[in-house]
Amino acid sequence: MTTVDYAEYFANKREGQLNELQEWLRIPSISALSEHKEDVNRAAKWLADTLTRAGLEHVEIFPTEGHPVVYADHLHAPGKPTVLIYGHYDVQPVDPLHLWETPPFEPAIRDNKLYARGATDDKGQLFLHVLALRSILEQEGKLPVNVKLCIEGEEEITSPNLPGFLDVHKDKLAADMVLISDTELMGPDKPAICTGLRGLCSLDVAVYTAKTDMHSGTYGGGVPNALHAIVSLLNTLHDEKGRVSVAGFYDDVPDLTPAVRKELAKRVVDTDELKEMLGLHDLFGEEGYTYVEQVGARPTLELNGVYGGFQGEGTKTVIPREAHAKITCRLVGQQKPQDILDKIEAHLHAHCPPGSKLEIVQRERGNPFDMNPDTPILQKAADAFEQVYGARPVFTKDGGSIPIIEALSRIVSAPVVLMGFGLPDENLHAPNEHFHLENFDKGLLTLVDFLHRI
Amino acid sequence: MTTVDYAEYFANKREGQLNELQEWLRIPSISALSEHKEDVNRAAKWLADTLTRAGLEHVEIFPTEGHPVVYADHLHAPGKPTVLIYGHYDVQPVDPLHLWETPPFEPAIRDNKLYARGATDDKGQLFLHVLALRSILEQEGKLPVNVKLCIEGEEEITSPNLPGFLDVHKDKLAADMVLISDTELMGPDKPAICTGLRGLCSLDVAVYTAKTDMHSGTYGGGVPNALHAIVSLLNTLHDEKGRVSVAGFYDDVPDLTPAVRKELAKRVVDTDELKEMLGLHDLFGEEGYTYVEQVGARPTLELNGVYGGFQGEGTKTVIPREAHAKITCRLVGQQKPQDILDKIEAHLHAHCPPGSKLEIVQRERGNPFDMNPDTPILQKAADAFEQVYGARPVFTKDGGSIPIIEALSRIVSAPVVLMGFGLPDENLHAPNEHFHLENFDKGLLTLVDFLHRI
Numbered sequence: 001m002t003t004v005d006y007a008e009y010f011a012n013k014r015e016g017q018l019n020e021l022q023e024w025l026r027i028p029s030i031s032a033l034s035e036h037k038e039d040v041n042r043a044a045k046w047l048a049d050t051l052t053r054a055g056l057e058h059v060e061i062f063p064t065e066g067h068p069v070v071y072a073d074h075l076h077a078p079g080k081p082t083v084l085i086y087g088h089y090d091v092q093p094v095d096p097l098h099l100w101e102t103p104p105f106e107p108a109i110r111d112n113k114l115y116a117r118g119a120t121d122d123k124g125q126l127f128l129h130v131l132a133l134r135s136i137l138e139q140e141g142k143l144p145v146n147v148k149l150c151i152e153g154e155e156e157i158t159s160p161n162l163p164g165f166l167d168v169h170k171d172k173l174a175a176d177m178v179l180i181s182d183t184e185l186m187g188p189d190k191p192a193i194c195t196g197l198r199g200l201c202s203l204d205v206a207v208y209t210a211k212t213d214m215h216s217g218t219y220g221g222g223v224p225n226a227l228h229a230i231v232s233l234l235n236t237l238h239d240e241k242g243r244v245s246v247a248g249f250y251d252d253v254p255d256l257t258p259a260v261r262k263e264l265a266k267r268v269v270d271t272d273e274l275k276e277m278l279g280l281h282d283l284f285g286e287e288g289y290t291y292v293e294q295v296g297a298r299p300t301l302e303l304n305g306v307y308g309g310f311q312g313e314g315t316k317t318v319i320p321r322e323a324h325a326k327i328t329c330r331l332v333g334q335q336k337p338q339d340i341l342d343k344i345e346a347h348l349h350a351h352c353p354p355g356s357k358l359e360i361v362q363r364e365r366g367n368p369f370d371m372n373p374d375t376p377i378l379q380k381a382a383d384a385f386e387q388v389y390g391a392r393p394v395f396t397k398d399g400g401s402i403p404i405i406e407a408l409s410r411i412v413s414a415p416v417v418l419m420g421f422g423l424p425d426e427n428l429h430a431p432n433e434h435f436h437l438e439n440f441d442k443g444l445l446t447l448v449d450f451l452h453r454i
Numbered sequence: 455m456t457t458v459d460y461a462e463y464f465a466n467k468r469e470g471q472l473n474e475l476q477e478w479l480r481i482p483s484i485s486a487l488s489e490h491k492e493d494v495n496r497a498a499k500w501l502a503d504t505l506t507r508a509g510l511e512h513v514e515i516f517p518t519e520g521h522p523v524v525y526a527d528h529l530h531a532p533g534k535p536t537v538l539i540y541g542h543y544d545v546q547p548v549d550p551l552h553l554w555e556t557p558p559f560e561p562a563i564r565d566n567k568l569y570a571r572g573a574t575d576d577k578g579q580l581f582l583h584v585l586a587l588r589s590i591l592e593q594e595g596k597l598p599v600n601v602k603l604c605i606e607g608e609e610e611i612t613s614p615n616l617p618g619f620l621d622v623h624k625d626k627l628a629a630d631m632v633l634i635s636d637t638e639l640m641g642p643d644k645p646a647i648c649t650g651l652r653g654l655c656s657l658d659v660a661v662y663t664a665k666t667d668m669h670s671g672t673y674g675g676g677v678p679n680a681l682h683a684i685v686s687l688l689n690t691l692h693d694e695k696g697r698v699s700v701a702g703f704y705d706d707v708p709d710l711t712p713a714v715r716k717e718l719a720k721r722v723v724d725t726d727e728l729k730e731m732l733g734l735h736d737l738f739g740e741e742g743y744t745y746v747e748q749v750g751a752r753p754t755l756e757l758n759g760v761y762g763g764f765q766g767e768g769t770k771t772v773i774p775r776e777a778h779a780k781i782t783c784r785l786v787g788q789q790k791p792q793d794i795l796d797k798i799e800a801h802l803h804a805h806c807p808p809g810s811k812l813e814i815v816q817r818e819r820g821n822p823f824d825m826n827p828d829t830p831i832l833q834k835a836a837d838a839f840e841q842v843y844g845a846r847p848v849f850t851k852d853g854g855s856i857p858i859i860e861a862l863s864r865i866v867s868a869p870v871v872l873m874g875f876g877l878p879d880e881n882l883h884a885p886n887e888h889f890h891l892e893n894f895d896k897g898l899l900t901l902v903d904f905l906h907r908i
Contacts, residue, residue, distance in 0.1 A: 032768035202769040211733020213884040216756045217854025220784050221748040224738035227757035235689040279665025282809035284678035294675040302670045303681035305763035314486035315656040330674050355736035400671025430667040
């Protein structure tokens with residue numbers, strides 16, 4: 001361990017470190033939107049420069065077919081394990097913009113929370129690693145372990161190019177463990193180590209019924225309406241009880257054993273509080289499962305966007321020629337993204353309404369991920385959390401997806417430690433994303449402790 | 455009748471007259487969008503100035519709570535009937551803009567067709583009246599009848615303020631007939647006089663399930679999705695055979711008698727040609743009715759817009775908190791717009807999915823309109839058409855709505871003559887709206903003939 005008083009050290013440095021983070025958050029590195037390509041590059045450059053200044057070595061920005069990967073290392077602890085830190089510097093789109101209280105790329109601190117797109121997912125959490133490494137180097141002149149960083153810019157578009165990068169640079173990235181902070185605590189002072197993540201796949205559906213929009217008076221009643229068609233098509237995807245109706249969708253979903261259900265039940269969710277926090281009129285999910293099971297251990301098929309026809313003020317008497325839907329699925333167990341995509345595509349074609357033509361684009365794919373909580377390195381991570389937070393973390397299964405994690409654990413052949421410092425109500429992927437700064441402070445100490453503890 | 459050779463006269467003036475019309479079409483007088491309020495005013499001013507220069511009298515722009523009404527008259531034919539010409543100078547919105555071959559407010563003539571928003575609906579057709587009156591005054595020094603014009607700027611938003619205006623100015627607008635050109639020929643050289651129009655009502659539906667958009671990983675499977683809710687709600691509005699499922703919707707729809715069916719069958723629609731023209735994969739309508747019956751004599755409930763969630767490029771793993779739909783109905787027989795709106799609203803509330811709250815805004819209302827083809831003035835209009843087009847017009851029922859027509863016929867207490875010069879494939883309310891200029895030429899001659907014939 002170390003004799004440095006990092007709590008005092010970080011308290012003194014806090015303002016400057018937060019200013020640095022805000023500088024990074026000002027760069028709108030939205031990976032999904034091609035008009036932000038240069039911003040994504042700028043965010044990568046900012047990170048590489050910061051790592052260089054921090055004393056990391058072999059800092060390099062690797063171009064890919066999409067957005068670049070930032071690599072750095074510090075390998076001066078012979079005989080010690082090697083930690084590969086993964087994270088991402090890209091962020092989600094920001095619409096609907098009008099719901100943000102302050103602009104998404106003008107970071108603002110209110111009530112000890114830092115508001116900005118990327119504040120918690122993932123620039124804010126990733127920056128904790130940068131600061132932890134820099135601080136140890138500054139205070140102790142060396143790191144207690146060997147460290148490699150592999151930071152990508154395509155996580156929010158499901159990492160299309162990282163698996164290829166990992167394959168090519170497998171030797172360079174060889175490590176004894178992968179360390180990631182892109183998950184959540186269970187609540188304030190309730191740390192958690194995520195041992196499972198759902199897989200993901202996504203597709204776009206377009207329905208076309210005519211070559212032109214039509215006047216609803218002249219033609220209304222005698223021609224197909226693309227919106228009627230897409231509504232009737234999308235309505236076939238679930239039954240009334242919230243179960244996905246696509247044939248074979250649940251084929252590779254394991255039954256929840258009593259043991260698994262007991263483990264999952266350790267995560268206590270106050271559903272009244274949850275409803276209050278999200279402003280829900282009611283919860284809604286697949287019958288026969290608890291909320292924690294629904295979001296952690298059951299697959300989903302969600303409509304993320306539906307649009308067609310007139311969206312302006314007032315009335316437009318038009319019969320739209322086309323309508324669109326964006327769909328993602330969260331996968332569990334042995335569900336394979338490509339298999340699920342193919343099953344959904346077959347379902348959509350089988351239910352295509354009369355007079356309609358479909359165009360389907362399959363998009364992202366990521367396998368589900370699962371780890372055994374008894375793995376020794378996970379127990380060490382739990383020790384570090386307990387040291388700083390005063391409570392032993394629960395081993396959870398998170399409903400989210402970091403599709404690349406399964407690939408990382410497979411290609412690097414090492415256990416993945418998910419030490420997240422976000423909180424569930426931080427609006428990630430939504431307006432007013434923010435990061436609770438008490439977890440900025442505790443996160444730094446936890447990571448420094450963990451690096452010394454390995 | 456007259457001895458002037460108007461065919462030669464108009465041929466000589468054609469280029470200048472088309473230039474004038476294009477000047478008017480350049481003004482984006484979209485009544486539905488508040489940011490175009492000034493443009494709507496400019497279009498009214500342009501019309502008033504043009505009428506003044508044409509020799510019309512008492513030209514006046516009457517403000518309303520919405521967009522203004524332009525009035526003018528020429529009352530120097532004592533003992534002759536008075537014709538009230540109605541039309542509208544406002545236009546529909548233009549999206550989706552990317553489907554226009556040339557910009558909607560930069561008029562372009564291609565292949566003897568004039569392309570612009572408003573080219574046929576209704577600036578182009580209304581301008582024929584202005585030119586007819588101006589030309590007769592210029593050539594003959596006087597008009598063969600008394601004429602009043604009442605031209606509004608809110609037709610495309612269903613004339614919220616005109617009924618009130620008509621009521622207040624009932625005496626000023628007193629007339630023996632109302633003349634309108636805002637309907638269609640049956641085809642090139644197949645004139646038609648519309649004796650029936652469907653009524654209209656519209657409403658907006660919003661579904662709210664949460665106070666914030668949510669991450670589809672963290673919450674997916676356990677919370678309601680506003681898009682799932684709206685899809686399931688909207689899907690209850692029709693059965694699989696295209697019939698509206700709202701209770702009581704068809705209560706006031708008259709059965710189609712054999713006589714009415716025979717009259718309607720005179721309008722021959724080549725459905726293969728129609729499918730080709732509109733790029734339809736198939737027709738789709740209420741079972742048990744012909745296409746002509748479906749669009750002319752049966753009511754509809756159409757989705758004109760549906761939207762919610764992410765619409766950008768790529769994928770966004772969001773569970774949207776809200777979703778929206780825009781709905782219009784075409785009404786026939788004794789259906790009352792307010793009654794239908796109330797029935798739909800009751801249906802939506804009755805089918806509101808779990809976890810959802812609805813907000814419904816009722817919008818426009820217009821009664822259906824119906825006339826007997828045997829009315830003498832309609833026969834005179836038919837004579838004028840026959841004179842110019844060489845074919846006697848068919849008396850049709852049009853599926854569209856000019857909601858104000860029923861109010862005009864009721865408040866002015868006079869027969870309404872619908873002499874339309876549009877063609878069914880002119881993309882009104884859609885991208886690439888255009889006006890076939892052979893009907894610009896023939897329309898002028900028909901109107902001049904009709905005014906002399908009354």
